[in-house]
Amino acid sequence: MGTARKYAVIDPATGKIDRSIFSDQAVYDDEMEKIFGRAWLMIGHESLVPAADDFFHTYMGEDPVILTRDGEGRLHALLNMCRHRGNRVCRVDDGNAKRFMCTYHGWTYRNDGSLEYVPGEAEAYFGALDKPSLGLTEARLETYAGIVFATWANDAPSLEAYLGDARWYLDTVFNRRDGGTQALGPIKWLEPANWKTMVDNCSDNYHVPTSHLASARVQSRWLGRPRLSHEDQFASPNKHAFVNGHAVTFRDADDNTPRFVHGMSQDTARLFQEYHEATTPEVERRLGALRARRVQLGNHSIFPNGILGLRLALPRGPLETEFWHFVLLDREAPDEIKRALRIGSQANNGAAGMFEQDDVDNWRQVTQASTSRLGRRHPQDLSMGLGHAGPHPDYPGVVSERYISENNQRLFYRRWEEFMNAESWADIPLAPIRARFDGSATMRG
Ligand code: FES
Numbered sequence: 498m499g500t501a502r503k504y505a506v507i508d509p510a511t512g513k514i515d516r517s518i519f520s521d522q523a524v525y526d527d528e529m530e531k532i533f534g535r536a537w538l539m540i541g542h543e544s545l546v547p548a549a550d551d552f553f554h555t556y557m558g559e560d561p562v563i564l565t566r567d568g569e570g571r572l573h574a575l576l577n578m579c580r581h582r583g584n585r586v587c588r589v590d591d592g593n594a595k596r597f598m599c600t601y602h603g604w605t606y607r608n609d610g611s612l613e614y615v616p617g618e619a620e621a622y623f624g625a626l627d628k629p630s631l632g633l634t635e636a637r638l639e640t641y642a643g644i645v646f647a648t649w650a651n652d653a654p655s656l657e658a659y660l661g662d663a664r665w666y667l668d669t670v671f672n673r674r675d676g677g678t679q680a681l682g683p684i685k686w687l688e689p690a691n692w693k694t695m696v697d698n699c700s701d702n703y704h705v706p707t708s709h710l711a712s713a714r715v716q717s718r719w720l721g722r723p724r725l726s727h728e729d730q731f732a733s734p735n736k737h738a739f740v741n742g743h744a745v746t747f748r749d750a751d752d753n754t755p756r757f758v759h760g761m762s763q764d765t766a767r768l769f770q771e772y773h774e775a776t777t778p779e780v781e782r783r784l785g786a787l788r789a790r791r792v793q794l795g796n797h798s799i800f801p802n803g804i805l806g807l808r809l810a811l812p813r814g815p816l817e818t819e820f821w822h823f824v825l826l827d828r829e830a831p832d833e834i835k836r837a838l839r840i841g842s843q844a845n846n847g848a849a850g851m852f853e854q855d856d857v858d859n860w861r862q863v864t865q866a867s868t869s870r871l872g873r874r875h876p877q878d879l880s881m882g883l884g885h886a887g888p889h890p891d892y893p894g895v896v897s898e899r900y901i902s903e904n905n906q907r908l909f910y911r912r913w914e915e916f917m918n919a920e921s922w923a924d925i926p927l928a929p930i931r932a933r934f935d936g937s938a939t940m941r942g
């Protein structure tokens with residue numbers, strides 16, 4: 498059970514934040530229960546389990562979970578813990594299996610979680626074992642455009658309400674084409690950083706011209722990508738928005754150009770332009786003209802730990818995070834586009850990605866600073882753009898006036914407080930869905 502501890506870690510008037518939340522074990526233990534024990538968590542993608550009886554091993558926070566597709570095609574998120582003594586019943590990353598047998602005493606579960614066979618059920622248990630009550634523990638599961646989410650909380654709202662108006666922006670990447678998306682990967686690695694440092698970094702464009710200077714110069718020089726400078730950023734009409742814990746940055750431009758993504762270079766720009774033009778009528782039918790032609794999702798995070806697309810920051814203690822990097826592709830995109838995105842994504846944000854390595858150094862140092870007794874006396878300063886964000890006539894959520902702002906970070910840590918101080922979901926506020934979802938795209942794709 499959680500403690501009655503009350504958290505007030507960020508001062509909304511000054512943006513000062515208590516840095517001990519990045520390294521304190523007791524805070525971390527509370528997070529596992531109050532955030533990872535109750536939020537909707539991104540755990541995978543339907544394309545990872547395309548056929549009946551496929552499974553994919555994943556995590557909800559620190560808890561091992563098997564994502565299965567049963568014989569009837571239904572998805573399940575099952576805690577990988579034998580209900581007898583607790584052994585893992587699945588020891589591999591993925592595969593196809595109708596059953597999972599625990600290798601301690603042989604209890605065997607169907608892939609819908611039900612306990613099917615117990616050695617000695619009649620002889621050893623005298624027929625007294627309550628098998629129906631001993632299936633694998635199952636989480637609630639819902640999908641959004643093929644992305645699989647799960648929660649342990651029976652009182653959680655629907656996934657649609659949880660994503661709320663953030664989906665208005667997310668649709669522009671995740672829900673673009675009739676054929677949906679496919680996930681490749683993941684690449685997995687460990688980072689010596691607190692999980693929150695990488696989530697709040699998703700809305701930090703301020704660091705890009707400094708931290709990524711060398712990487713950006715390489716890209717400008719050799720790939721023909723646009724220069725990155727503070728001046729360009731400060732003059733940019735792009736914006737940040739925040740809804741229900743989810744943070745997005747987006748490009749706001751009426752030039753109807755393809756989204757500038759890793760993998761796009763002077764060699765592939767024509768391909769991306771052609772793909773954009775060929776698919777615009779379909780995207781407009783699905784998302785409406787404003788989102789199809791003008792709004793482009795930039796960096797984003799889905800509360801609590803979904804980062805920049807289908808990438809996960811899985812907590813492994815206060816000072817360590819296991820990072821999972823998937824590449825998400827439009828299923829019906831031409832092979833050349835898929836290849837460019839696959840290579841570009843890994844070259845920039847994979848384990849050996851140029852940008853990723855720049856970022857990890859920052860996250861590690863922010864985490865390390867929070868372990869210092871002296872350092873903890875001095876809060877982080879997240880004051881940038883205070884008082885310069887609010888409702889916008891065209892765009893949902895709390896929208897910042899500028900592209901460079903710490904509004905999303907302040908609101909992320911306030912959302913964190915809301916979860917950490919809540920007794921149940923009844924205490925966690927949700928913004929109502931107000932955005933106009935023009936077009937035919939739905940939660941189901
Ligand atoms: S722990 Fe699984 S069968 Fe005993």
Ligand SMILES: [Fe+2]
Nearest residue numbers: 704705852856
């Ligand atoms: Fe970065």
